Amino acid sequence: MKSGKCMSIQILLGLLVGILMVARVASHDYGDALSKCILFFEGQRSGKLPSTQRMTWRKDSALSDGSDVGVDLVGGYYDAGDNIKFSFPMAFSTTMLAWSILEFGHLMGSEHENALESLKWSTDYFLKATSVPGKVVAAVGNPKGDHNCWERPEDMDIPRTSYLVNTTKPGSEVSAEIAAALAASSMVFKSVDSQYSNLLLQRAFQVFQFAYQYQGSYNYSVGEGACPFYCDYDGYMDELIWGAAWLFKATNEQKYWNYVVENIHYLENSVKTESKKAVYVGGCFADFGWDGKNAGINVLVSRWVMNTSKSDPFVSYADKFFCTVLPESPTRWVTYSPGGLMFKYGAKSIVNSQHVTATSFLLLVYSQYLTMFNRNFQCGDVAVSPSRLVQLAKVQVDYLLGSNSMGMSFMVGYGQKFPQRIHHRGSTLPSIDKYPKRLKCHDGDEFFKTKDPNLNVLTGAIVGGPDISDKFEDNRSNWKQSEPTTYINAPFVGVLAYFKVYPNS
Numbered sequence: 001m002k003s004g005k006c007m008s009i010q011i012l013l014g015l016l017v018g019i020l021m022v023a024r025v026a027s028h029d030y031g032d033a034l035s036k037c038i039l040f041f042e043g044q045r046s047g048k049l050p051s052t053q054r055m056t057w058r059k060d061s062a063l064s065d066g067s068d069v070g071v072d073l074v075g076g077y078y079d080a081g082d083n084i085k086f087s088f089p090m091a092f093s094t095t096m097l098a099w100s101i102l103e104f105g106h107l108m109g110s111e112h113e114n115a116l117e118s119l120k121w122s123t124d125y126f127l128k129a130t131s132v133p134g135k136v137v138a139a140v141g142n143p144k145g146d147h148n149c150w151e152r153p154e155d156m157d158i159p160r161t162s163y164l165v166n167t168t169k170p171g172s173e174v175s176a177e178i179a180a181a182l183a184a185s186s187m188v189f190k191s192v193d194s195q196y197s198n199l200l201l202q203r204a205f206q207v208f209q210f211a212y213q214y215q216g217s218y219n220y221s222v223g224e225g226a227c228p229f230y231c232d233y234d235g236y237m238d239e240l241i242w243g244a245a246w247l248f249k250a251t252n253e254q255k256y257w258n259y260v261v262e263n264i265h266y267l268e269n270s271v272k273t274e275s276k277k278a279v280y281v282g283g284c285f286a287d288f289g290w291d292g293k294n295a296g297i298n299v300l301v302s303r304w305v306m307n308t309s310k311s312d313p314f315v316s317y318a319d320k321f322f323c324t325v326l327p328e329s330p331t332r333w334v335t336y337s338p339g340g341l342m343f344k345y346g347a348k349s350i351v352n353s354q355h356v357t358a359t360s361f362l363l364l365v366y367s368q369y370l371t372m373f374n375r376n377f378q379c380g381d382v383a384v385s386p387s388r389l390v391q392l393a394k395v396q397v398d399y400l401l402g403s404n405s406m407g408m409s410f411m412v413g414y415g416q417k418f419p420q421r422i423h424h425r426g427s428t429l430p431s432i433d434k435y436p437k438r439l440k441c442h443d444g445d446e447f448f449k450t451k452d453p454n455l456n457v458l459t460g461a462i463v464g465g466p467d468i469s470d471k472f473e474d475n476r477s478n479w480k481q482s483e484p485t486t487y488i489n490a491p492f493v494g495v496l497a498y499f500k501v502y503p504n505s
């Protein structure tokens with residue numbers, strides 16, 4: 001009897017400790033993660049750094065960019081662990097930063113200012129990259145040359161070739177994505193600096209017109225400046241529609257909405273070729289990332305479509321997209337690791353966390369829109385509520401921040417345990433402060449090969465993350481898992497702002 005009672009008290013105590021531990025693990029400092037998520041962009045800066053630069057191991061770099069074409073192209077962001085300025089993914093990251101601020105900026109508190117700065121670093125660059133009418137800069141820096149070297153951005157000696165699209169060698173995807181970025185950003189800056197906002201909007205008109213009037217893929221126009229690193233695999237119609245949707249959101253001009261409505265059917269045929277399943281999933285509603293904008297288009301426009309009596313095809317496509325994601329959905333295509341991290345079907349898990357952050361963002365945005373219009377939806381027999389979408393996003397966020405079997409955060413500098421050997425040139429090599437002498441192309445190789453941790457902490461960088469069996473190799477050779485990119489972080493800025501204010505949702 002006595003010992004039995006004792007046992008049950010022990011069990012109770014054990015349970016209590018267990019619950020407390022789960023609670024401790026499950027609750028994250030989303031505010032801290034948000035600050036770091038934004039700070040990361042300072043580590044990716046190209047050009048002349050301002051006196052306000054907080055990530056001080058980085059210095060000025062690529063100060064002659066554009067000199068080969070007689071245009072000032074100093075500034076912008078390096079896209080990932082390399083030192084190339086690829087406009088296509090940079091523009092997508094910019095659109096997502098702007099969308100993050102539009103939806104969740106009011107929840108950011110003191111980080112709002114930093115978020116605006118991270119956005120302006122991009123928009124200032126895109127104003128330069130589109131300053132000559134009829135031309136758009138698609139990339140700066142020779143990608144093959146860069147990938148052959150392991151160099152700090154501060155002492156690159158590879159050709160800083162400028163790759164431009166123009167009226168005879170067009171690039172509708174890169175141009176229309178820049179138009180989307182400029183239009184979205186014009187809305188962000190409207191209440192902050194109306195003159196700057198107007199400049200961005202005027203440029204968005206011009207660049208969209210160029211993308212629309214001279215149609216073609218930059219794949220063919222700039223060759224090595226696009227492929228194989230950021231080939232446009234799924235065509236440019238999605239970017240044209242996405243650009244038009246953002247211009248409609250920014251201006252309410254009917255002609256942009258007409259463009260979206262009249263062209264959305266084109267996406268039904270723009271499909272992936274990896275397998276029959278991917279063909280079914282891709283196309284009209286499933287993809288969202290630097291290449292495919294389809295799911296983003298449907299979620300973005302669903303806010304005003306839900307506000308009318310008509311809902312097709314956009315809202316039904318958006319519903320269908322989430323039905324490919326939700327674990328309980330009979331039409332699910334996304335797979336989940338045993339620990340609960342989502343893996344996009346057909347993505348072959350390449351830089352998987354980009355899909356996790358972008359999808360989490362769409363989950364939260366759609367949840368908000370459903371709530372505004374008091375709407376639920378069905379995946380077959382399964383009813384889906386707005387709060388269910390938030391719940392799934394939270395599981396994904398918490399996993400990336402450390403609630404996983406490895407007990408590891410995939411954001412550098414967040415939590416007790418995080419990746420130490422990220423695939424990132426600047427982070428790996430000694431800083432200019434510590435080692436001012438120039439390190440040439442292959443001088444960095446020893447720093448790449450060493451088992452030692454990286455020398456500079458690229459705070460806030462979210463890496464590609466673990467594989468589908470929840471295994472992570474903290475090794476800079478394994479770039480799929482250990483490389484950060486701007487388009488992983490950009491949507492996460494909005495997601496973290498949400499959970500900073502609603503940590504218990």
Ligand SMILES: *[C@@H]1O[C@H](CO)[C@@H](O)[C@H](O)[C@H]1NC(C)=O
Nearest residue numbers: 164165166167168169221222
């Ligand atoms: C467009 O760029 C190509 C080089 O990529 C050049 O040969 C052509 O003359 C340019 N066209 C115009 C109209 O500037």
Ligand SMILES: *[C@@H]1O[C@H](CO)[C@@H](O)[C@H](O)[C@H]1NC(C)=O
Nearest residue numbers: 217219231232233234235236
């Ligand atoms: C761009 O190039 C890739 C790789 O060669 C190809 O798969 C894709 O279809 C091309 N995109 C367009 C729009 O032609």
Ligand SMILES: *[C@@H]1O[C@H](CO)[C@@H](O)[C@H](O)[C@H]1NC(C)=O
Nearest residue numbers: 303304306307308369372373
């Ligand atoms: C719905 O449309 C009305 C009229 O244009 C507008 O005032 C309202 O803000 C819209 N609602 C939402 C949630 O966007």
Ligand SMILES: *[C@@H]1O[C@H](CO)[C@@H](O)[C@H](O)[C@H]1NC(C)=O
Nearest residue numbers: 450451452474475476477478
């Ligand atoms: C990283 O992976 C490479 C290639 O698989 C291997 O040679 C190297 O020893 C690994 N480094 C560490 C730190 O595990």
